[in-house]
Amino acid sequence: MPPIVTIGNLSLGFGGATLFDCLDCDVTQGSIMAVVGANGSGKSTFVKTLLGLQSPMNGRIEWPMGKPAEIGYLAQLTEFDRRFPIRVRDLAAMGAWQGFNPFAGLNKTTRNRVCAALEMAGILDLADQPLHTLSGGQLQRALFSRVIMQDAPLILLDEPFSAVDQYTEQHLLSVIETWQSEGRAVIMVLHDLSAVLDHCTHALLLGNGRASFGTVNDILTPDRLVAQGYMSSSQASWMFRGQTNGGTR
DSSP states (O other): OOEEEEEEEEEEEETTEEEEEEEEEEEETTOEEEEEEOTTSSHHHHHHHHTTSSOOSEEEEEOTTOOOSOOEEEOOGGGOOTTSSOBHHHHHHGGGGGGOOTTTOOOHHHHHHHHHHHHHHTOGGGTTSBGGGOOHHHHHHHHHHHHHHHOOSEEEEESTTTTOOHHHHHHHHHHHHHHHHTTOEEEEEOSSOSGGGGGOSEEEEEETTEEEEEEHHHHSOHHHHHHTTSSOHHHHHHHTTTOOTTOOO
8 A cells, every 4th residue: 555654763852862863664544553652761751742833853744645634633632621611512513624614604515424423432412521521431432523524644543442441442443444444544542552543554663772674473472562662572572471472463
């Protein structure tokens, strides 16, 4: 599949300190990339750089297919203020910001798209609920519906499952798999290694000043996870107990 983003010799940091350097990778259509690493390893900085909110220390980020007018982005749930006085359907509609005028209302096409996005996220029945009445999982579904409305070729998800139950996680994973089948690229920042990584095609492991990119099986090995400071040797031995050849599968 052709790349949506090509990253070459990328170095990131701030205040004169380098978080990692020499990252080379292609983010291709239909790929799902997990970004993992210990706190402070550069996960959030990487996302901010892709969003154009921070400049790299060195290297390049190229968009072979043309830079998307809008990158679908889901921030961490803790960064969202649910006291914002709008309904679930209004939050979803904000994903179509280029044609959205909150004072003029929505045309029929956009209203239909909002309903379809809410149905895909599993919360069409909550369309008229104010945000402050939602549970954490319901709010995350509402935020997913806004990303659905953005209709972007590249989707960035920052800790998308941190405040949801297993049922909601499985539903949101089905949304991500739909994006994959549509040829979109998805980048997910994940804190914990879990079965969710079975849904990722590639991984970017950050830590100890290094950035390792490749397929999940090649990158998320016990030796590499220990070497890059993601877990201790005893943790790795426990997590990958009974496995051979250093793989995660």
